[in-house]
Amino acid sequence: MRDDFRKTTINLLANRVGWKCSNPGCRRTTRGAGTEPTDVINIGVAAHITAAAKGGPRYDSNMTTQERKSYENGIWLCQSCSKLIDSDVQRYTVDILKKWKEISEQMAVLELETGKENGLTTDREIIKFLVYCFDRPAFRDPISQEGRMEDFDKALEDTIIALNTGILRTRDGSILRKSEGKSSVNNEEWREKLNVIGDMLSALRRRLKIAKAAGAYSTYGEGEVMYCFSDRQLGEWFDSTREEIVKILSSICEEMGMPGFHFPRNKYRW
Numbered sequence: 001m002r003d004d005f006r007k008t009t010i011n012l013l014a015n016r017v018g019w020k021c022s023n024p025g026c027r028r029t030t031r032g033a034g035t036e037p038t039d040v041i042n043i044g045v046a047a048h049i050t051a052a053a054k055g056g057p058r059y060d061s062n063m064t065t066q067e068r069k070s071y072e073n074g075i076w077l078c079q080s081c082s083k084l085i086d087s088d089v090q091r092y093t094v095d096i097l098k099k100w101k102e103i104s105e106q107m108a109v110l111e112l113e114t115g116k117e118n119g120l121t122t123d124r125e126i127i128k129f130l131v132y133c134f135d136r137p138a139f140r141d142p143i144s145q146e147g148r149m150e151d152f153d154k155a156l157e158d159t160i161i162a163l164n165t166g167i168l169r170t171r172d173g174s175i176l177r178k179s180e181g182k183s184s185v186n187n188e189e190w191r192e193k194l195n196v197i198g199d200m201l202s203a204l205r206r207r208l209k210i211a212k213a214a215g216a217y218s219t220y221g222e223g224e225v226m227y228c229f230s231d232r233q234l235g236e237w238f239d240s241t242r243e244e245i246v247k248i249l250s251s252i253c254e255e256m257g258m259p260g261f262h263f264p265r266n267k268y269r270w
Helices: 007-015 079-087 094-114 123-134 149-165 188-214 232-255
Strands: 031-033 040-042 044-048 074-078 167-169 175-178 217-220 226-229
Touching: 007 044, 007 074, 044 079, 074 079, 074 094, 094 149, 094 167, 123 149, 123 167, 123 175, 123 188, 123 232, 149 167, 149 188, 188 232, 226 232
Parallel strands: none
Antiparallel strands: 031 040, 044 074, 167 175, 217 226
């Protein structure tokens, strides 16, 4: 037996994100006018974060029926993204879907406050925003000099969100700056380069997770804030991958007539 949402819950999920897909990289409008004057077309879906029935994607046997059909367990998506999240449950985890929902609700509030929606920002403004997002220690310092790996991972996550949604947040979750995500860039070549950057950032996060599970690095120093990779090539990969990300973004800047940027990699000897 499925624990389906009530109609009031479905409407609440859709209304809180302005009837837009909650995937930050999509944000597609899901409701509009039909052919007849009284027709309304809806291509959105109230999807379950954890499955409505046993055997479904991300099913949680510890949840009650009421929890499973609650607003907290739902997310509003377009039909394509609804299919996407259920086709790859390893990638689209409960935590990721909850993050999508949180970001989309914040974006809906911001659009109400500012009266602006996506589609109003030029390519130049988006790239300038992204340069600001990458101007942080996570893309300057060697991996061995990271203060905490948890903070490094969070910096990568926040940068991915900014790249996809145009929202840069502080560590406490407050919105620091807002532009638009990479999908709004009109220049196809630049947009593809930004997609590559997004893939590389995701690869950094995945590899960091594997390294932690495998015990590939150790901590030392007061407060255990310095890191030593037992696999030197792995540490070098983290550094070179971030350098390549900066180079790709810099190449876009130069192509659009903005100064290229190269963050100096600080060198320390112990």
